[in-house]
Amino acid sequence: MITTTTTTESQPTSYAEQGNAPVRPAKGMKFMGAAANYVDERTSISGLVKEVGRKIFPDHWSFMLGEVALYSFVVILLSGTFLTFFFQPSMAEVTYNGSYVPLKGIDMSAAMQSALNISFDIRGGLLFRQIHHWAALLFIAAIGLHMLRIYFTGAFRKPREINWFIGFVLFILALAEGFTGYSLPDDLLSGNGLRIIDGMVKGIPVIGVWISYLLFGGEFPGTAVVSRLYSLHIMLLPALLIAMLGAHLLLLIINKHTQFAGPGKTNNNVVGVPVMPVFAAKAGGFFFIVFGVIVLIASLFTINPIWNYGPYDPSPVSAGTQPDWYIGFADGALRLAPPHWEVVWGGYTVSFNILVPIVVLMGLLATVAFYPFIEGWVTGDKREHHILDRPRNAPTRTAIGAALMTLYAALWAAASSDLMATHFKLSLNQVIHVMQFLTVIGPFIAFWITKRVCLALQKKDREIVLHGHESGRIVRLPGGEYIEVHEPLTDYERWNLVSYNEYEPLMVRPNARGVVTPIERIRASVSGFFFEDRISPVTKAEIEAAHHDSHAEIDGGPGGKH
Amino acid sequence: MADHDDETPQAGSAVEKSEPLKVSAGTAVIPTDPFENPGEPAHHLRVTDIDPVEEKKAARQVSTLFFASIVFSCLAVAAYIAFPITPGDTGSIRLNNLFLGLGIALGLLAIGIGAVHWSKTIMPAREITEMRHGTRGSDATRAKAAEVFELGNKESGFGRRSLIRNSLFGALFAFILPGVVIFRDLGPKVDPNVVLRHTLWKKGMHLTLDPSGTRIKAADVTLGSAFHVIPESLLESEDLLEEKAKAAVLVMRLNPDDLNEPEGRENWQYNGIVAYSKICTHVGCPVALYEQQTHHLLCPCHQSTFDVTDNCKVIFGPASRPLPQLPITVDAEGYLVAQSDFHEPVGPSFWERDRA
């Protein structure tokens, strides 16, 4: 990062002069000054404050989604810490004698017992369990929405590809945190979830059985897995998460925030509100709002009633056994494999009914993780991009996103096939067949439709730029002809519609040695796939030509500036 | 976007000295005659900017919200005391949860909404423009950094002394190995491929009810019944859950004429009473949804469906293999007993499953 200060060049020399009355010295000022001096002499924090304190953040609702994730995570840390004071990560067998009547006298693990005690015997314990779990669901949902925003606006382009990847790692870590946490109470639901993991792991060729054996410390369910997952859940995974989060935020500060295209906004500036005080107040207030919403939900709505599920026992299972929503897509993938996909080759069993779903999931995740690098390679664009794309102006990217979303949604929905069947009065088998169809064909349909819609919207934008808005006013021309008057756009409106990136398909050209490399050939065909269908932004010449036409038609109509 | 801006730097701003480094735009189309950025539109003043009464009102609202927050937080403390938990009374927990939660939530929300309202109505609304610098370090900085590395290389001889370097790489790789090996004892020393093949069932083992462990008379298993069954020795087993996870069985009685037993298994049933492993051959959920008219068994986790009349063959869903059948008969007193253990490993498939 370059250290030359530029703020002074674009702003008045003193912050206080920016339209604010000079700060009135208050009573506490002297003490504050002394304290600030004390700290700065020991930390040189003034440099940091100077650097970051008036940093500019653009204002847009979708830029707050990452913050929702961050704040949910803080809530998770706080509530989780409270829970650790009471939770016992042990699978030692005990007989429950707590206050929940329908489980009295039942044998269970110490983990389940302590989770029940948190729920039934500690004031606020149930509230904090519910806060923790609801916040976890919100955390991952917010990450998901945040990723969609980044993707569809192209915010992952240079220089932010690495930060996208870090974000992806955060997403995976969040999933791991979620799953390990879901398994801790050792209730019937989470136990069956672990059983499914055990079955999946055993399906891995060659080493599957051994991995399962080591994970569970012997045969499933064993007596080790809860304490092992607990170590991961409260130590290793949060540590990694916080480290990655730090890197994520540091890169955000270094790269500065992106902004939507608009008048006055360029690739070389960032327009918005300063951290001190406006953004700090908004973001700080927003933390309390997110926290408040989570606590509100937790005080009103039950989540994961482990007392209904009872302790884990390998024999029973509940109808509607599902993982938490964020693992749903994996569970759905397992459900969709058709029967008899297992083969025995040379005496060894290969479970394609498990391997194919795993490969599909890995493929989906890998595409997400590496998409920025793929698109960067295809366009060959090495410039920095700080202005966001409107989704319609990158039709192929938007269509790929829609296809991946459809795949994800189909897998996700498949995980609730049984509930869809009962609630919409359908046949379970038909629901699954429909989901199989959607998983395979849906992404292609979504791709095609989305791309066509994007191109159509771009065409509409061109139309508006060239001919103005339809005003609804009908005018009769001297010749007797009726036409509708089109209001021309203001400069500001036009700027939003004409200022976007356009790429053309790559032409295969021989390199310096006169050969066309196979890689280049692939790149050219992928580039063709991306940019063959495109609508160019309106040029000045086109606008002038259009105006010329309309001037000829409507005499005295308000003309454009050009 | 960028292409337009490169040519039209904004309003008096000094472009970064390091920035105008020309990099490839790839296949981007650079317009020859770009539009001009019209610049920021005029700033609109808010009511609170113009009307001091409104500003005062907004200020009052903000402080009211903060005061409300104090009240709600105090109410949460009061709720903590006023709604104790009575053991055994879930209603008391419900009240505790509700009012403690509402107090905390409203306290938090009032702070949040107050702060946002403050920033939106009273703090300056004018947007500020800050210039970006290129992310890339300036050439001078990069040269300096390269110099640091070169100096390090030169002084240490890292590049030159290949023996030192390569042995270091080797050492760094080798030091990880103990860290891998040490995880072997996460699991016990026996080979899982052997353990997975055996359950508690053996010749003469009584079928008993889950969870009571009561023996079952064949005559008691009436047509259309489904009995959830465990081996009699399970309740004394040390590894109760591990053994149950393999040995759980569902006993059903069908009309003997409905059963199509494969060759060699005609005697595995007793008068239409059949016993099948409850552990799904897909990923191991208990398959226990027995439809007594269609004779289908459904797994609630991934919807694999097995046809009991046809040796529990898979007729729907992701499972591949039929549920293993437990051969049963009756003892002298008419109680159901196993003829032997399962003849194949129960539960999910694994790599060496079909090895002898």
Added chain:
Amino acid sequence: MKISPSAKLASSATKGARKSVGAKSKRTGRRSPLATVSLIVVGLLTTGGAYALFTSTATAETSTSSNSQATVNEGKKLFAANCATCHNVNGSGTEAGPSLVGVGEASVDFQVGTGRMPAAANGPQALKKPVQFTNEDIQAMAAYVASLGTGPSEPETKYLQANGDTAKGAELFRINCAMCHNVAGAGGALTQGKFAPALKGVTSKHIYEAMLTGPQNMPVFNDLNITPQEKADIITYLKYLEKNPSPGGFELGNLGPVSEGLFIWIFGLGAIVAITVWLTARSN
């Protein structure tokens, strides 16, 4: 071969939905083998049933003549008017409905008392609907059907008081019932459009009778599998759930993680997104 009386209970259950199975086969074709199978089952059971009555150690108390002849006659009339189309005038069953010989009072009280019979339309299974008859009429029909052949009678009221052992009932419920009906009795899906209904609001008597007679595709849980006292325990647990709403607040249908996930996306994240819009909107 000996066939016990409760074997006949099973046949009664088979009858419950046979009509629908047979009807569906007209539409889908591939269902007809099942219809044939169930017809055979029904035929075998009804012919052999009566002779096997006294040889069995099993179960449900049976009653043949506890009802007065007048009630039986009244029931016979009602039966002829309302049931005979499908179940034949003497209750021996037709293509459209199974034989009711030996299904007992309990079956009639459950099927008619929950409105499942008379069946409204063909479907994967007979659905619960408003009850079509008065209590006296149902008792009369039950008495008539009971007179056709011995079957399980209605449960003793002492088992329906919901005063048994809640914890034991909960454990038995998880092992024997939860896989279809969900741990909180919220119901669940079965194959081909069939489902296990939610248990909230079902009367103790009907829960008991369902366990005893195994209506439609539900397996039979005779008194040697789950004893009358254990059935009472299960009822106690279900009534405990009804009386004690979740301490955590609204239950979201007790459907587990799916409803929780939908809730957080639609209402949780929805509310937060609405707040972000307010947060970043320019104030006037």
